Amino acid sequence: MRFNVVKNTVLLFVLVMISCANLSKSEAKNLKSEIIKQNEVLNKIENDSTIIVGANQMESYLPLLKGKRVGIVANQTSVIFKHNPTSSLEPSNDAYSHLVDSLVLLNIDIKTVFAPEHGFRGTADAGEHVKDGIDTKTNLPIVSLYGKNKKPSPGQLKNIDIIIFDIQDVGARFYTYISSLHYVMEASAEARIPVIILDRPNPNGHYIDGPILEMEHTSFVGMHPIPVVHGMTIGEYAKMINGEKWLANGIQCELNVIPLKNYNHSVSYSLPIYPSPNLPNDKSINLYPSLCFFEGTNVSVGRGTKFPFQIFGSPFLNPKLYDFEFTPEPNFGSKYPKHQDKLCHGKNLILTENLKILNLKWLIEAYNNTENKAEFFNTFFTKLAGTKKLQQQIEAGLNEEQIKATWQEGLKNFKKTKAKYLIYK
Structure with a gap:
């Protein structure tokens, strides 16, 4: 852990020196202050068992952004922790900084923020169309990926060299962030733009259950032949989308997953920020x-x-x-x-x-x-x-045990497929 602290400190110091050459004295001072705060992330980690999310591992992805025009798929959960996250789920500027805000301060050339369901700051209702706009804090353009425009268009990607995807998922098939992931990967593959996934824990990653989706019933609340609870992180899931060739015409995305540290699927994880307005704890x-x-x-x-x-x-x-x-x-x-x-x-x-x-x-x-x-x-x-079978089974009077018995063959096959893409035990 101490080695990682040193690596981050040296890398960020170099970035500060490069960035400050293009900033005013006041801006440079603010940037240095922000970098000091970012280093406190690692200095305050208590022990090696603490889960470290992908966004906190800046030494792994900042070099990939150098000289690149960057697009980011993000919402209110896309943060860099300044110390160990708590379970309060209440926003606190003392606990973390937003990834987009931090990268702007580091002089990374962000061109566009792509927002999923609930919007960039996470304030929209479920199912409510999210509008394009401008982020008032950074003045960056925001492109909605919820509503009519679920997949980035070629025009929206024409000035982008690389995309970062950093969103906290909850591990359920009908939670639409993995559908947004699919369309971002598909659009990026078609445009030959690499995608970096900053991985985060799955709070429901400790089990797998539910009927397997039948492809005639695909929709934005279910795009792939997986169970309701899939037991994978969003980084592992991205690898499965690629490997199973679920993107249009079987194309594959150039993918780079920044994995979690000190994580496995049996570890419980309390989300420090609510992932959507109606999942508050x-x-x-x-x-x-x-x-x-x-x-x-x-x-x-x-x-x-x-x-x-x-x-x-x-x-x-x-x-x-x-x-x-x-x-x-x-x-x-x-x-x-x-x-x-x-x-x-x-x-x-x-x-x-x-x-x-x-x-x-x-x-x-x-x-x-x-x-x-x-x-x-x-x-x-x-x-x-x-x-359609679940409704039919309930209407026919089957009990839970009888219904679940019909899922087992599908779950067995899914677990075999899933095993090929696991990053964590």
């Missing part, structure tokens, strides 16, 4: 893969409350069996919540044990105890499940 992130199925039903997952993806309920569930109550109202991250201003009956899952499997019992029980079963599911459910 560790509990919501752990429950997300199981509760997201409710997004394809008439049941609320708590959007429009203080506890999104930690509770569920509906006006149509039996209040004698579901004694927890809540009323969704518009709030940050949910301008138009399901069942707005209506009393919902459901369950509070905040105190449940963390899941190590995909839980179907809540979904099955809710279906069995709803007022009108014919209106329980909507068309979005099949996209989330990646198959």
